[in-house]
Amino acid sequence: MIEVRDLAKTFHVGDEDVHALVDVNLDIAPGEYMSVMGPSGSGKSTLLNMLGLLDRPDRGTYRIDGIDTVPLGEEARADIRRRRIGFVFQAYHLVPRLTARENVELPLTLGGVAPAQRRQAVDDIMRRLDILERADHVPAQLSGGQRQRVAIARAIVMRPEILLADEPTGNLDSKSGEEVVRVLEQLNGEGITLLVVTHDASLGARARRRIRMLDGRVAVDERG
Amino acid sequence: MRVADLLVFALRALLRQRFRSAMILLAMAMGVASVLVLTGLGEGARLYVAGEFAGMGTDTLGILPGRYDTTGGMPPVMGTAPRDLTLEDAEALRRIPAVQNVAPLLLGTSTLSSGARERDGIVVGTTRDYFFVRAMTLQRGSIFPDLPPEAQPPVAVIGPTVSAELFRGDNPLGQWLRIGDRRFRVIGVLGEQNKFGMNLGDAVFIPVNHAQALYDTQAMFRVLAQVRPGASKARAADDIRALLTARHEGEEDITVISPDAMLKSLDAILGTMTLAVAGIGGISLLVAGILIMNVTLISVTQRTEEIGLLKALGAGGRTVRLLFLVEAGLMSLAGALAGSAVGLALLALGRMAWPSIPFTAPLGTIVAALLVAIAGGVVFALVPAGRAANLDPVVALTRRR
Structure with missing residues (x-):
């Protein structure tokens, strides 16, 4: 489903050129569970941003279901993000003034879905993630684990094919982290393609496919 | 969205x-x-x-003695004219077809008295036409009789303040009003009217021939000429200027003001x-x-x-x-x-x-x-x-x- 060819990206930091991605080639099949590890500055976050269509490469191609996304315009890329890609961030990135329900609802709202349908979809997802009773609380009233589950609910409410998680347990204690990982793995079990970027070796080791990035290249790619 | x-x-x-x-x-x-x-x-x-x-009547032209180059500004209040604007000049304006009413004005201030009561007031010498030109309303009595200006009897139409101050509760109609050293019979009382900030309550209107005698002058302060409805004001002004110039031995020593232009x-x-x-x-x-x-x-x-x-x-x-x-x-x-x-x-x-x-x-x-x-x-x-x-x-x- 995902087909990355010769993807390259260079950042200019001061006088230096930082090669974040150097001719990366990667194929990801539907339903895969993949972890991306590597030291800081190895390019793993950049790879995640590329796969999430948040960033544009300098060179190379990135196809989703055969469609090259690199030459697409900003609006078209936003459209793919909305329909096919879900994001889970380390810092949750919930909108503080909106309730948990409204945060989960946001992608549907942005997509112009009618309010009645929105409510149904949001209720289902929140019930599944065990946060329905906290639906009318604002993020400040929720625990870290609850916040991350709200963020996951928001990421999957559009039923995307790809779920990109950037250090999803980074801000959580081990118990909440474990819960969140279990939710993500459960979603993967239902067929969503899950990609987790992490520093946490034990979390990384749980994935069926493990990639190690080094200096902008895929250094290790192991399965099983 | x-x-x-x-x-x-x-x-x-x-x-x-x-x-x-x-x-x-x-x-x-x-x-x-x-x-x-x-x-x-x-x-x-x-x-x-x-x-x-609009209350002043935009169909009325003002004629002032003296030559001023006015381009629609306020009319000059004072000025010395080489030749007076007389009652005869005013009467002559009636010959102009576009002019409907002509009201000469001669202003002065005098002590007004009735019995023991007296006060100072504005005295306006004018003709019967004035009441039509200015669309004045009376609360009682009548305006000057329909006689030529030089044959008017000594009568007065008084403002409401004058009436209230000098005659108190009494009916002023038919009573004598002393203006300076002359006596006038009150025949009318003006209604309350305030035109362009001018309070006419204090004013007394008397026929112009008596005002001439009272103030010992032939010179009019100004003459108002009301233009017939539908007639051109500009044409009327030209005719007035031409006529008065002719009467003043070829010298154009008057000024015609149109309130329209001022407005x-x-x-x-x-x-x-x-x-x-x-x-x-x-x-x-x-x-x-x-x-x-x-x-x-x-x-x-x-x-x-x-x-x-x-x-x-x-x-x-x-x-x-x-x-x-x-x-x-x-x-x-x-x-x-x-x-x-x-x-x-x-x-x-x-x-x-x-x-x-x-x-x-x-x-x-x-x-x-x-x-x-x-x-x-x-x-x-x-x-x-x-x-x-x-x-x-x-x-x-x-x-x-």
Whole structure:
């Protein structure tokens, strides 16, 4: 489903050129569970941003279901993000003034879905993630684990094919982290393609496919 | 994104920053209110002056002794003429077909007395025509008898103040009124009327032949000529000038003033003044607009993370831009509505305090102020909203506050 060819990206930091991605080639099949590890500055976050269509490469191609996304315009890329890609961030990135329900609802709202349908979809997802009773609380009233589950609910409410998680347990204690990982793995079990970027070796080791990035290249790619 | 959702989202963002939103609302409201109030003041003054002129009769030409180069300004109050404007001159004007009524005026002040009571008053020597030219109304009695000006008996039509002061509760009709050293029979009392700030309550009107004797002069202060309905005022003025020039041995030593021309130039002056004053109000709208731009810029900076998130969730630059524009638009709309309410309330208060001046903001002005305010708010938000729309989501999401 995902087909990355010769993807390259260079950042200019001061006088230096930082090669974040150097001719990366990667194929990801539907339903895969993949972890991306590597030291800081190895390019793993950049790879995640590329796969999430948040960033544009300098060179190379990135196809989703055969469609090259690199030459697409900003609006078209936003459209793919909305329909096919879900994001889970380390810092949750919930909108503080909106309730948990409204945060989960946001992608549907942005997509112009009618309010009645929105409510149904949001209720289902929140019930599944065990946060329905906290639906009318604002993020400040929720625990870290609850916040991350709200963020996951928001990421999957559009039923995307790809779920990109950037250090999803980074801000959580081990118990909440474990819960969140279990939710993500459960979603993967239902067929969503899950990609987790992490520093946490034990979390990384749980994935069926493990990639190690080094200096902008895929250094290790192991399965099983 | 649905329009309703867009509005709700923007409204929430505004309510979240209540103080900031209130300040912008206030600035916008003050801008709109000041435009309305200032325009209302100007417009009120214009209507007031126009109304006063209309009351004076715009079909009346004023003829003054002396030659002045007036181009529609106020008539000179004093001046020395080489040749007097006489009653005969005035009567001669009746021969001009376009002239309907002719009223010479001879003014003076004298002590008025009746019995033991006396007071100073303005004495106006004129003819019967004056009452038609000025559309004067009497509360009782009658105007001068229908006789030639030089054959008028010693009668007087008195103002209501004079009547009240000198005759108290008594019926003044038929009573003697002493003006200087002459006696006049009161035949009429004027109704309350206030024309162009001139209070006629203190005035006494007597036939011009007696005023000539009283003040020992043949010279008229001025002559009013009412132009026949439908006749050209310019033609009439030319005819009057030609006739009087001929009577004054070929020398054009009189000035003809048309209140119409005066009204027109006054109207133009007041219109320009209104525009200038509205422009001053407009500056406060501009300030409000710049404030909206700054505040929206701050908002974009403060909400960088949120913008990045919205983009990650699939909002395109267009949607993000729209969100910020709707916020600015809503804020401007609320401010503009509040401002119009305040402005209109102030004008209403003004009307209550000064009932004679019609302070009003024309509907067009209200609509224009509202539109300018809202459009201005949105236009000034374009730059910051564009900045939000072009924000790099990666940078926006990883920025730490």
